[in-house]
Amino acid sequence: MAASSAPPRARALLQQCLASRLQVKPAEPGSGAEWVEAFHWYFKMRQKPVTPQQKIQRGLVIYICFFKGASEELIPKMVNTLLNVKLSETESGKYVSLLDLPGNLLIIPQATLGGRLKGRNMQYHSNIEKEKGMELYSHFVTLCEKELAANTKCAEAGVVVKYGTYGNRQVLKLDTNGPFTHMVEF
Amino acid sequence: MAASSAPPRARALLQQCLASRLQVKPAEPGSGAEWVEAFHWYFKMRQKPVTPQQKIQRGLVIYICFFKGASEELIPKMVNTLLNVKLSETESGKYVSLLDLPGNLLIIPQATLGGRLKGRNMQYHSNIEKEKGMELYSHFVTLCEKELAANTKCAEAGVVVKYGTYGNRQVLKLDTNGPFTHMVEF
Numbered sequence: 020m021a022a023s024s025a026p027p028r029a030r031a032l033l034q035q036c037l038a039s040r041l042q043v044k045p046a047e048p049g050s051g052a053e054w055v056e057a058f059h060w061y062f063k064m065r066q067k068p069v070t071p072q073q074k075i076q077r078g079l080v081i082y083i084c085f086f087k088g089a090s091e092e093l094i095p096k097m098v099n100t101l102l103n104v105k106l107s108e109t110e111s112g113k114y115v116s117l118l119d120l121p122g123n124l125l126i127i128p129q130a131t132l133g134g135r136l137k138g139r140n141m142q143y144h145s146n147i148e149k150e151k152g153m154e155l156y157s158h159f160v161t162l163c164e165k166e167l168a169a170n171t172k173c174a175e176a177g178v179v180v181k182y183g184t185y186g187n188r189q190v191l192k193l194d195t196n197g198p199f200t201h202m203v204e205f
Numbered sequence: 206m207a208a209s210s211a212p213p214r215a216r217a218l219l220q221q222c223l224a225s226r227l228q229v230k231p232a233e234p235g236s237g238a239e240w241v242e243a244f245h246w247y248f249k250m251r252q253k254p255v256t257p258q259q260k261i262q263r264g265l266v267i268y269i270c271f272f273k274g275a276s277e278e279l280i281p282k283m284v285n286t287l288l289n290v291k292l293s294e295t296e297s298g299k300y301v302s303l304l305d306l307p308g309n310l311l312i313i314p315q316a317t318l319g320g321r322l323k324g325r326n327m328q329y330h331s332n333i334e335k336e337k338g339m340e341l342y343s344h345f346v347t348l349c350e351k352e353l354a355a356n357t358k359c360a361e362a363g364v365v366v367k368y369g370t371y372g373n374r375q376v377l378k379l380d381t382n383g384p385f386t387h388m389v390e391f
Contacts (some may be wrong), residue, residue: 030388103325104322104326104327127384129384131385131387132386134387136290139302140291141292193380193381197375197376200268202318203322
């Protein structure tokens with residue numbers, strides 16, 4: 020993590036979730052919107068109580084924002100930190116990492132996290148340039164996918180990584196058992 | 206807002222929402238859980254497309270965390286800033302304040318926002334003592350309620366302020382048209 024005196028190069032916001040659904044392509048004339056669901060039982064959950072089998076499908080939402088000065092070498096450290104921090108609650112109420120849960124992962128690009136208040140408006144002067152941000156985001160997603168695929172527990176449980184489209188509006192639905200919101204800066 | 210060199214006394218996280226539902230009392234033997242709904246059409250929205258009338262019921266979720274050193278005199282500035290920052294999207298895609306939208310408000314105590322990473326765990330050493338935090342939270346909620354009640358647009362639109370119980374698990378369901386997540390420190 021960056022020393023508190025140095026400006027951060029990236030900011031991640033973590034929320035625990037039971038289920039989530041993110042639009043990856045808005046509706047257009049002639050075609051409906053496209054969505055990803057981090058958790059396949061999402062609609063079932065709305066109809067009836069969650070069964071134990073469904074309960075273990077919980078996971079983590081990571082909102083991610085890159086600042087000017089962020090570069091590729093930051094990504095492995097970020098992914099390692101975020102997948103290993105013990106913020107995911109087990110059935111018995113113990114907190115473990117996403118890898119140990121094991122849980123699903125939804126990654127959401129969220130450049131607004133880099134906003135700074137100026138009067139009644141937000142400014143984003145510290146945010147990374149869009150093209151570079153897109154590269155880093157793509158790298159971040161790919162490395163998360165690799166790490167979860169390489170982890171035996173995750174592979175066996177069939178956990179999934181889903182992610183939003185960089186630059187799009189992130190139309191999100193989220194069900195939590197407590198968002199347990201944390202911020203980590205790098 | 207605090208200068209970037211000074212440690213913050215409070216941290217607020219803002220997310221825009223179309224609808225939300227927060228548990229304020231967990232289920233106990235003999236009685237079901239109690240919930241508050243920031244938006245009365247929440248369940249309707251799940252059944253059918255949002256109508257124009259329902260669309261204006263959107264609002265803001267504020268997650269709030271106080272650090273050591275926060276005191277009562279901080280609250281008016283916080284409330285003034287958060288209710289007036291232009292982050293709420295109108296029907297026409299313009300961004301205005303919550304007061305100008307006008308929109309509903311859901312306040313969620315979220316002490317986890319004060320966490321700092323230490324190895325694979327989170328530490329909360331900078332967080333305010335629980336009793337003092339509860340006082341500040343209560344003051345914050347009350348002032349938000351006053352401000353919305355005193356605002357003509359809000360009063361006419363019948364907007365509501367809902368809030369979580371300090372210290373409880375914040376079981377939250379959130380529907381957004383883009384969370385548009387922002388952090389403001391004080």
